[in-house]
Amino acid sequence: MIMELTLDFLIKEMEKVGAHFDSFSIFLRKSRIIPLKIFDITSPTANILKQEMLSIGGDVVVHKNVVNCGINKNDVILLGTKKHYDILIKKLENINYFDIPKVYNLLKNFFEKDKVSYIESPWKRKIIFDRTLIMGIINVTPDSFYANSRKINLEEILNTAKYMIENKVDIIDIGGQSTRPGSDPVDEEEEINRVIPAVKIIRENFSNIFISVDTYRARVAEKAIELGADMINDISGFRFDDNLVKVISEYKIPYVLMHMKGTPKDMQINPYYDDVIKEIYEFFLERLNYAEGYRVDLDKVIIDPGIGFGKRYEDNLEILARITEFKSLKKPILIGASRKSFIGKVLGDIPPEERLEGTLGVTALCALKDVDIVRVHDVKENKRVIDVIEAIKCIRSS
Known part of the structure; x- marks a missing residue:
């Protein structure tokens, strides 16, 4: 009998063969x-x-x-x-x-060089990269593409945060303006008026939860950080507000660096890439170098290839299929694919309200490929998928 082994189980099989423990590292190499x-x-x-x-x-x-x-x-x-x-x-x-x-x-x-094992905020709260983490979305907007994610009043916001925490969310991401394709930016004061009360009430009621704020504006970020936000999630990669990089550097705050071609208004108007993986990779290298020039702590930077942000249908699929290639940057990776249009297209042009199962499929793929964070609307359902995948993965190393 002859059998090709799964590499994830090579150590376990070497134990069965009776190899000496000290030789395991030699064979693995x-x-x-x-x-x-x-x-x-x-x-x-x-x-x-x-x-x-x-x-x-x-x-x-x-x-x-x-x-x-x-x-x-x-x-x-x-x-x-x-x-x-x-x-x-x-x-x-x-x-x-x-x-x-x-x-x-x-x-x-x-x-x-290795990826960091955890990231700590200025407030000493940590996220530890020992499994795929769940980032739950709270949109304090009236016009985000998925209606069920819109939470306008403080009671809704607090109840949503409570539900997410009860279902073991790792990070809550609060956004004050829609960045759906074709959207216009809201006034900065309006974004502040939406985001800051949400950060305040969640932090006052849940002192331990890791809060992320989805903004590309320096003033919004600074006000949120001062109220206890732990991370800034920036779709622009420091390109829309020159002062944001200074805020990130000054507060030594964890930061999500996302790739986007264009702006939300025009990003889906005939986007094109000769080599989508290479171009996104080069973007990350250039932006990391830019951030380093402002003394941003690069060990607190998370990268996000920007599913749906200036990407064609086939680009989104290729990014997910090749997501492990971005691990070469030695940074934690975030994927935000929840209920997005490419999932709808795969499943026959169905609306956002019917894209949960497709989203769970992407989450399962991400967990299997050891993606560090998935940003999702449906915390409980995605957490259950990850728990099953992580249980299977634990067998590999047990």
């Missing part, structure tokens, strides 16, 4: 091919990488014209186990020509 794409390197560099990887049992995918340097620069894909990369990094350490130092630094940083 040899067990999985890690495909790493490195962008924009010279042909001589690509040829060197190819030969070095072949010499140790790995390989490199290169352009067909690289061998004779018929192309100046291109991308490459390295194929190797962790053991292969450990050997390669040592080999490249003392090679100081072509793009080898660049490749060395990229590989070294990739394998040495």
Whole structure:
């Protein structure tokens, strides 16, 4: 009898075989091919990488014209186990020509840096990334795309927060203006008048809950933080208000950095990408570099690829299918797909009110792929899905 094993259960199977515990890490380093794409390197560099990887049992995918340097620069894909990369990094350490130092630094940083295990707010409340967390949506707006998420008066807001907390929500996200496709921004004072009383009443009644505020405006963010908000969830990636980055830096507040092409008003007017994953990834790198320039604590930044924000139907599906690739940035990942239009399209153009099951499917996928946070309207139902997935995942490591 012969059987291909699931890598998640390799340790358990090695125990059954009777292997020595001290050898487990050695076998794990040899067990999985890690495909790493490195962008924009010279042909001589690509040829060197190819030969070095072949010499140790790995390989490199290169352009067909690289061998004779018929192309100046291109991308490459390295194929190797962790053991292969450990050997390669040592080999490249003392090679100081072509793009080898660049490749060395990229590989070294990739394998040495880890995602943070938790994030703490200025008020000492924490979110711990030991499972997929639930962020519950409270829209203090009259016009958000899903009517049941709209909570206008303080009693509704407080009751909704109470219900979410009873159903084990991890984060409550309060938004004061709709960012649905085609929407216009509300006046800043109106947003303040909507958001601040909601933050105040939730914080006064629930001192331990982690509160996020969905805003791209510095004044709204600062007022919310002063009342006890723990995180700012910004759809603009610091692009709509130049002062927001200063507020995030000053208060050392956790921050969700989201990708969006355009603005809510125009983002769904013929969006186009040559390579949606690459373009979003480059956006994150540029924005993280921008934030670092203002001394934002990058260990408190969460990334969100922005499902439905300037994305075509197929872009949303590809982002979800390839979501683990964004883990290369070593940042916690948030996905906000709840009841969005691409789910409706998958299921035959059904309205937001009928998209719960589709949302739960996305949540299950995210939990299986170890996405850190899902932002949802329906806390209880999504939490139950995650609990089942997490129970299955626990078997892998038990």
